[in-house]
Amino acid sequence: MTYLRPTFRHPDLPVNRLGYTFKDYEGGLSTLCAGCGHDSISGAIVQACFELAIEPHRVAKLSGIGCSSKTPTYFLSQSHGFNTVHGRMPSVATGANLANRDLLYLGVSGDGDSASIGMGQFVHAIRRNLNIVYILMNNGCYGLTKGQDSATADVGSKSKSGSVNKFATIDLASLAIELGATFVARSFSGDKSQLVPLIRAAMSHGGFAFLDVVSPCVTFNNNLGSTKSYQYVREHNHAAGTMDFVPPAEEITVRYPENTARELAMHDGSKIVLHKLPTEWDPMDRLSTMKRLHQASMTGEIVTGLLYIEPDSEDLHATLQTVDTPLNALREHDLCPGSRALDEINAAFR
Amino acid sequence: MTYLRPTFRHPDLPVNRLGYTFKDYEGGLSTLCAGCGHDSISGAIVQACFELAIEPHRVAKLSGIGCSSKTPTYFLSQSHGFNTVHGRMPSVATGANLANRDLLYLGVSGDGDSASIGMGQFVHAIRRNLNIVYILMNNGCYGLTKGQDSATADVGSKSKSGSVNKFATIDLASLAIELGATFVARSFSGDKSQLVPLIRAAMSHGGFAFLDVVSPCVTFNNNLGSTKSYQYVREHNHAAGTMDFVPPAEEITVRYPENTARELAMHDGSKIVLHKLPTEWDPMDRLSTMKRLHQASMTGEIVTGLLYIEPDSEDLHATLQTVDTPLNALREHDLCPGSRALDEINAAFR
Amino acid sequence: MASRSGVNDFVLRFANVNGTGSASANTLFAKAVFRMGLPVAAKNIFPSNIQGLPTWYEVRVSEKGYLGRREGIDLLVAVNPQSMEKDIRSVAPGGYLVYDDSKQLPPEWRREDIRFLGIPMIRMGMEHFPEPRTQLLMKNVIYVGALTALLDLDPEVVKALLHDQFGEKEKLIAMNIKALELGRNYALEHFDCPLGLRLEKRDLNRGKIMVDGNTATALGALYAGATVAAWYPITPSTSVMDAFAAYCEEYRKDPVTGKNRFAIVQAEDELASIGVVVGAGWNGARAFTATSGPGISLMTEFLGLAYFAEIPAVVVNVQRGGPSTGMPTRTQQADLISSAYASHGDTRHVLLFPSDPGECFELTAQAFDLAERLQTPVLVMTDLDLGMNDHVCHAFSWKDDRSFDRGKVLGAEELEQLKTWGRYLDVDGDGITYRTLPGTHPQKGAFFTRGTSKDEYARYTEDNDAYKRNVDRLMVKWATAARLVPPPELLRCKGQPVAGMLYFGTTAHAAREARDQLAQEGIFVEGIRIRSLPFHEEVRAFLDRYDRVYVVEQNRDAQMRTLLIQELDVPNHKLIPVLHYDGFPIPADTIYQQIRQHWPAAVNV
Amino acid sequence: MASRSGVNDFVLRFANVNGTGSASANTLFAKAVFRMGLPVAAKNIFPSNIQGLPTWYEVRVSEKGYLGRREGIDLLVAVNPQSMEKDIRSVAPGGYLVYDDSKQLPPEWRREDIRFLGIPMIRMGMEHFPEPRTQLLMKNVIYVGALTALLDLDPEVVKALLHDQFGEKEKLIAMNIKALELGRNYALEHFDCPLGLRLEKRDLNRGKIMVDGNTATALGALYAGATVAAWYPITPSTSVMDAFAAYCEEYRKDPVTGKNRFAIVQAEDELASIGVVVGAGWNGARAFTATSGPGISLMTEFLGLAYFAEIPAVVVNVQRGGPSTGMPTRTQQADLISSAYASHGDTRHVLLFPSDPGECFELTAQAFDLAERLQTPVLVMTDLDLGMNDHVCHAFSWKDDRSFDRGKVLGAEELEQLKTWGRYLDVDGDGITYRTLPGTHPQKGAFFTRGTSKDEYARYTEDNDAYKRNVDRLMVKWATAARLVPPPELLRCKGQPVAGMLYFGTTAHAAREARDQLAQEGIFVEGIRIRSLPFHEEVRAFLDRYDRVYVVEQNRDAQMRTLLIQELDVPNHKLIPVLHYDGFPIPADTIYQQIRQHWPAAVNV
Numbered sequence A, B: 001m002t003y004l005r006p007t008f009r010h011p012d013l014p015v016n017r018l019g020y021t022f023k024d025y026e027g028g029l030s031t032l033c034a035g036c037g038h039d040s041i042s043g044a045i046v047q048a049c050f051e052l053a054i055e056p057h058r059v060a061k062l063s064g065i066g067c068s069s070k071t072p073t074y075f076l077s078q079s080h081g082f083n084t085v086h087g088r089m090p091s092v093a094t095g096a097n098l099a100n101r102d103l104l105y106l107g108v109s110g111d112g113d114s115a116s117i118g119m120g121q122f123v124h125a126i127r128r129n130l131n132i133v134y135i136l137m138n139n140g141c142y143g144l145t146k147g148q149d150s151a152t153a154d155v156g157s158k159s160k161s162g163s164v165n166k167f168a169t170i171d172l173a174s175l176a177i178e179l180g181a182t183f184v185a186r187s188f189s190g191d192k193s194q195l196v197p198l199i200r201a202a203m204s205h206g207g208f209a210f211l212d213v214v215s216p217c218v219t220f221n222n223n224l225g226s227t228k229s230y231q232y233v234r235e236h237n238h239a240a241g242t243m244d245f246v247p248p249a250e251e252i253t254v255r256y257p258e259n260t261a262r263e264l265a266m267h268d269g270s271k272i273v274l275h276k277l278p279t280e281w282d283p284m285d286r287l288s289t290m291k292r293l294h295q296a297s298m299t300g301e302i303v304t305g306l307l308y309i310e311p312d313s314e315d316l317h318a319t320l321q322t323v324d325t326p327l328n329a330l331r332e333h334d335l336c337p338g339s340r341a342l343d344e345i346n347a348a349f350r
Numbered sequence C, D: 001m002a003s004r005s006g007v008n009d010f011v012l013r014f015a016n017v018n019g020t021g022s023a024s025a026n027t028l029f030a031k032a033v034f035r036m037g038l039p040v041a042a043k044n045i046f047p048s049n050i051q052g053l054p055t056w057y058e059v060r061v062s063e064k065g066y067l068g069r070r071e072g073i074d075l076l077v078a079v080n081p082q083s084m085e086k087d088i089r090s091v092a093p094g095g096y097l098v099y100d101d102s103k104q105l106p107p108e109w110r111r112e113d114i115r116f117l118g119i120p121m122i123r124m125g126m127e128h129f130p131e132p133r134t135q136l137l138m139k140n141v142i143y144v145g146a147l148t149a150l151l152d153l154d155p156e157v158v159k160a161l162l163h164d165q166f167g168e169k170e171k172l173i174a175m176n177i178k179a180l181e182l183g184r185n186y187a188l189e190h191f192d193c194p195l196g197l198r199l200e201k202r203d204l205n206r207g208k209i210m211v212d213g214n215t216a217t218a219l220g221a222l223y224a225g226a227t228v229a230a231w232y233p234i235t236p237s238t239s240v241m242d243a244f245a246a247y248c249e250e251y252r253k254d255p256v257t258g259k260n261r262f263a264i265v266q267a268e269d270e271l272a273s274i275g276v277v278v279g280a281g282w283n284g285a286r287a288f289t290a291t292s293g294p295g296i297s298l299m300t301e302f303l304g305l306a307y308f309a310e311i312p313a314v315v316v317n318v319q320r321g322g323p324s325t326g327m328p329t330r331t332q333q334a335d336l337i338s339s340a341y342a343s344h345g346d347t348r349h350v351l352l353f354p355s356d357p358g359e360c361f362e363l364t365a366q367a368f369d370l371a372e373r374l375q376t377p378v379l380v381m382t383d384l385d386l387g388m389n390d391h392v393c394h395a396f397s398w399k400d401d402r403s404f405d406r407g408k409v410l411g412a413e414e415l416e417q418l419k420t421w422g423r424y425l426d427v428d429g430d431g432i433t434y435r436t437l438p439g440t441h442p443q444k445g446a447f448f449t450r451g452t453s454k455d456e457y458a459r460y461t462e463d464n465d466a467y468k469r470n471v472d473r474l475m476v477k478w479a480t481a482a483r484l485v486p487p488p489e490l491l492r493c494k495g496q497p498v499a500g501m502l503y504f505g506t507t508a509h510a511a512r513e514a515r516d517q518l519a520q521e522g523i524f525v526e527g528i529r530i531r532s533l534p535f536h537e538e539v540r541a542f543l544d545r546y547d548r549v550y551v552v553e554q555n556r557d558a559q560m561r562t563l564l565i566q567e568l569d570v571p572n573h574k575l576i577p578v579l580h581y582d583g584f585p586i587p588a589d590t591i592y593q594q595i596r597q598h599w600p601a602a603v604n605v
């Protein structure tokens, strides 16, 4: 059952640069539990797309399986979506991206989907620097199968059923940095003011942009003792990698005091302004970030913000040197060598 | 076709503490290419087992698929072996280990086997701290399928066919450390003096002991331009994490000058003596090692030696709190609750 | 229109919102019927999400013991406004609608042909209970209370159940009883109680229990001595491992050290789950996994390895609606071919088909014996209906002198005595060879296990004759398996049978009912319930007896029929498919209709 | 004993060590026979390792064009001491052994019934060439030289081949020609040349080429416009992608920018390979992967998704010996069931069965049309024998006005004009619905693709009727597929046929030869070569014509027979299995023998 929102549109709704209203970026009614963090992330995606004035139909939404992976039905209903199989969204996204380099690829996954069954594909999508915004809705558990611990659950974290996780957590952000990911951020579903600019920045990045968004599961993992509950995350959130995202059209209106901000030019002409560098880590220095993350993991801090960025990274198309025209737009005469060539080929086998 | 070595045994052959000769640790004749690095590693395994005086039949050898994964037939013919499926040895080893905690588990894999198809299982075996010696015979290519680049090939490395690898390498040792592996070392098939003590130390470790051994493929990846050729590795090998391994039976005969050596007590009473700590990194400090490895990857250095160790780690059996008796030795009366209990159980369903 | 009536024979449906605690109230109702000594079947029809979507619970009461699903709802309890309109339409003419009338129904939803019994459940809940969560929960108990009056469900039985359920929690009990009384009194005051439909106590459940198949499966594994379990969560198999873990915590602790005589691993995916099972099986522990369709697909490569390297493994496949992610919360029997022939190359796997929780217990236990005896994977094929719904069945039983059949495993002493031994040498002529476990003997019995071709002595070979000898022996083993698997169960009929009807698993109840329906019209059909692949010899004998055998299955492609033809080479024209595959459990009527049409000339009694 | 003799009709085998450059010398020989206008078949029998193990190369010359494998070696060239003893035993009585006598043979290896022709190849190599590597290589050319004399193989043809092969590399050519002459002269001096067995030029290869199936498959994908390819290395399919990449480098560069009109990804495993293909297919690119059995097993889950979500995908399955890792360097046709019904639930996939490289080219190209027309996976089923060995076949041809059938894809303008559109709405009644590609239109045509149940408008639903409508429509599509797939090929016989013989793929040659053998004894059998699943209507008609149809296949479990019964519901008793599954290509004699035994009364001419 999908509940489509009424399509009635108020004439006075604000529109963005391309004339789209906020509603144009929404999707079907969510069937997630009331209060689920994932719904907030969907909201942030809608807002980011609205603000960036992305043409909805130029986005392709892909996901695996899980509550998180259902969300693409709940935003951007004018975009094609693909709810693939559990843990294998990265490969499907890779194929889709290769077929048409001109769309914006938005991948949504869960911690079960990416850190367990999908680990291999996650790692290799990073290695290929696939051009995708990869949003991980991280609740430390398997929501859709009723709350088992996932591999991102912290040691000692307690789930609603009372079981205590005994295994080390896998920090996918840290892992992504170790593997050479070119854009890595962490955020919290409850902090839209941080999340929206991060999504916008990720969408402007020309490579694998990973967002690990802590997103509490209200039904199975929002209890006392859980390190992925709203309360715990609010108390331990250390929003440090703060930044502003400035699209090409906008001027930077605020000036920052020397040495506290740094401007990065993105692929598409937009800019990222990083703050507070000296006191934390350098988001352009892999090791400094990893060090910070490892420290944080000792203290139970959740460090959020833009963790690492390599602004001019080369994506898979660059590596494979594909033509600029989307491959799916090539026609017979572009592709088929024809009978003359076949004669030559035959000759080699005589 | 397996060629068994002649079983004739010379009466004067040296024997180890348990009375086994070197030959007792050998296996069938290798069918690998002459000069293949993997054969040297097999040799090092034989030597380490001989020196440690391990009872051959108390070892279980497991592997995936590949030239590397064939090697378990070429050593320890008195041990049970299992050549499983491609990339999935870790899960089979996990099951085997759970069934009988009393054997020594020796896993052999290749870079194709572990870094590509096997990535997910590799990561999760580490996460569970499975008690196994995991030897990766790393030649940067797929030997058995004729030389394609693997995910551990360095960017820019050239294979015999002339193709140049365009993707970032995955450094499995670095990855293992990031993931919390409790014993991580790197070595070179051509450096037995380093490799043998490392294998001995790994065998004494009570958890996941990972050895990334660079092992040139003479047939497909030993050419000029390859960063996994004998020549390249010899020239760039930086053997730094040097150590001695001292089994419980032996006394430490040499004394090391203050501050240049450090003794670590292992699970089984043996000791590891680490050298030259101050100048390189601290193998008990994850971050220092990762920093060193990342630096090395910039300069093309291959840092070998004991990279990281956490001597008193808890293995999977400890986490799962299994009984001391191997599970496969439990009998009906240990396992079956019997008819009385069943009556109670039935009552709950009335 | 006359209202539906009848004693101990009706279908009732509860329409709720999931995540609102309705499941326990609905189960309370079904369990109370069970305790009144009546055959009852309960089916939970739930959506593939966690909270807020429509969910239904169907209860069939049948004194005759017809416990398959029956279409046509006699009484519907409607508390979900979301689905109310459709729910109202679903009641059979003459039926009843018990609904929440806290808010008024839109007049256009009214029907003349059913009786509307409005009860302000939500309002009553709000009036009598302070907390919002309690209000939500208690409205469910209120309708159960109303049903005690409307259907003559014994309120004392319900109260006893509440006591059993909450034990010492007096407050909870009091609250529930209060809600129960509220509902009961409201019904007694406002309606003529009981309705035409009603319950009367019987004593038909002696020696019986009411339990779900997954719990029973878990118990089977517990009793059979499974020590290693690996799994990956997937509906509808998850509760197998939940139950197994819970029972292990209770019955498998070392009494002295408190340590575990089991190891359960939540693996990173299904490939790893089956890998763990194969590794443990290779190393001599009884090991199993539980999964559903997508998991089976992912286990395919490993199942081929286990077949060819001859390693015991038990896999529970709780089937759900396919293909692909399909209908994860609906039931089907559509993984027969993908399970039987899982993996590339010439592979065949042993399948077992339990039909009720009692058999889930027994066949799961047997699966471990068979897997070790045959050194091969054994798949226990249940389905969502069996696994997740409560079914009435015979109580579990276990003989205390029953021992595990560990199969042909050579110990150190036996190895000492053997002159020659070959891991794949068929000394007994049954296709089953002797294996050894790692660590058994210092000099003897070591061998190398692999998924490639090998000779009798486990040596790698590419020799074509050796390969052929090996795969031919596997067929001898397959024939041996056919002698070891549980025999089918026959369902005789009173008259002279004119045809056979073959079925398996959860189709059993509907098949019996359909047989009786047909018999009433003079069409006598003998039934056979298959319990395994390979097929037992008796299956062939049965098929030989009839010119027509209706093969009843819950999938689109008549997969069991394919297996029958492939394995027994019975003439295909005589196997007539009777199919049902919409995701709901098969109703007797479906079988009846499809068979009936083949007998136009039959006397209509 | 009389020596074997005959013109243009014998089997020759080369016994070498792998990794010693013998493959190119052996191919040189076979290619020279081809250029002499003679039908020739070459089969490489190699071990599953890289260097140092025995490897054989078998060449059959048959003026009658019998190019299947034939047992009985007439002449063996033995240069591998490791396997020499066994090799000598393998020569048919009356045959010849050309061997390296640089070292003396142990006297006990001698046989009286064959002729020993010793040539000191290694010694000659060492005497005439300085470098060790060259010595190793040239000894192979020396024996080819000897064969020019012994068998009347035209040395000029061989020289021309060397020129073609080495082009400008004069030194290499000179060296090879020197070795060739050395061998030739040695033979002329020491033996009576030619032997009884010999070659005579004919003109039977007009319009033909000699090529391996994997190269042809790659060309098919190239010509069909495949732009995205993802794969994971596995024998024997690897060379499909090697060839595809090489041809793309040559024919698919943008002439202006030099950029690639293709994207090839060596994926991390087979799950990812098929994932990439599914993603690309969903997004409107022609995409494919190539793999073998273990890969198919791993692709199972994704194949189910592609079936149910209806996404075009082309998968080349170069079958090898199973089960499990099996015999990776041997051939079988044993993945039929695992490919046809890959995945849990009710799934069915389209299969195509090419029988020679020409068809590999053509059917691979067609596979892309079918996949897009039918919006479903299409598996091109070849095998190791076809894929990795050189076969003589008709030259590839391509009509320049041939266009790609992209199937029912709606563009922006069509969407504008449509009032209603449902992704899964069967407007044409053929079960095939209209799809749209991402990014097509700002307001219209967006939909959500999923592996779960959905309604005609691609909306998620758990409704049982909607589910059933959908899977029933898939069966309508399956019936449509049966009309679109390539028809079978009939193999008529001269007399009045008494039975049919059904086969496919690489069995074609052996089947023709067996038919002729049987005909000689008065048993006339009409052949039908299947080219697809679902089966074309003509297949049913053929089966209806005969009481007995021999189903010839290279697997143990008669998998094609199962498919025939399942899909066409033909009476199973009339389908008689003729099986061969030892890993070698099926010889005509195997078919002949198995059929012959059913006709004891037949006249022996």
Ligand SMILES: Cc1ncc(C[n+]2csc(CCOP(=O)(O)OP(=O)(O)O)c2C)c(N)n1
Residues within 6 Å of the ligand: A065, A066, A067, A068, A069, A086, A109, A110, A111, A112, A113, A114, A137, A139, A141, A142, A143, A144, A145, A150, A217, C232, C233, C234, C235, C270, C294, C295, C298, C325
């Ligand atoms: C192959 C396979 N195995 C198991 C499942 C069952 N399954 C569905 S969702 C899910 C876990 C989802 O967890 P996560 O990705 O963290 O998403 P969440 O629901 O927590 O958002 C699982 C195991 C499946 N659909 N497919």
Ligand SMILES: Cc1ncc(C[n+]2csc(CCOP(=O)(O)OP(=O)(O)O)c2C)c(N)n1
Residues within 6 Å of the ligand: B065, B066, B067, B068, B069, B086, B109, B110, B111, B112, B113, B114, B137, B139, B141, B142, B143, B144, B145, B150, D232, D233, D234, D235, D270, D294, D295, D298, D325
């Ligand atoms: C599922 C599956 N896919 C592919 C293969 C083919 N295959 C065999 S070995 C191998 C790669 C081996 O590479 P690596 O692990 O690095 O071992 P090496 O030969 O280099 O030692 C592959 C892809 C296989 N056996 N199984």
Ligand code: SF4
Residues within 6 Å of the ligand: A031, A032, A033, A035, A036, A037, A038, A067, A068, A139, A143, A144, A216, A217, A218, A219, A220, C050, C051
């Ligand atoms: S179960 Fe958890 S993750 Fe799933 S929708 Fe509910 S709150 Fe969200």
Ligand code: SF4
Residues within 6 Å of the ligand: B031, B032, B033, B035, B036, B037, B038, B067, B068, B139, B143, B144, B216, B217, B218, B219, B220, D050, D051
């Ligand atoms: S191909 Fe390479 S890895 Fe394989 S045996 Fe030869 S040298 Fe070793």
Ligand SMILES: [Mg+2]
Residues within 6 Å of the ligand: A066, A068, A110, A111, A112, A137, A138, A139, A140, A141, A142, A143, A150
């Ligand atoms: Mg989650």
Ligand SMILES: [Mg+2]
Residues within 6 Å of the ligand: B066, B068, B110, B111, B112, B137, B138, B139, B140, B141, B142, B143, B150
């Ligand atoms: Mg390798």
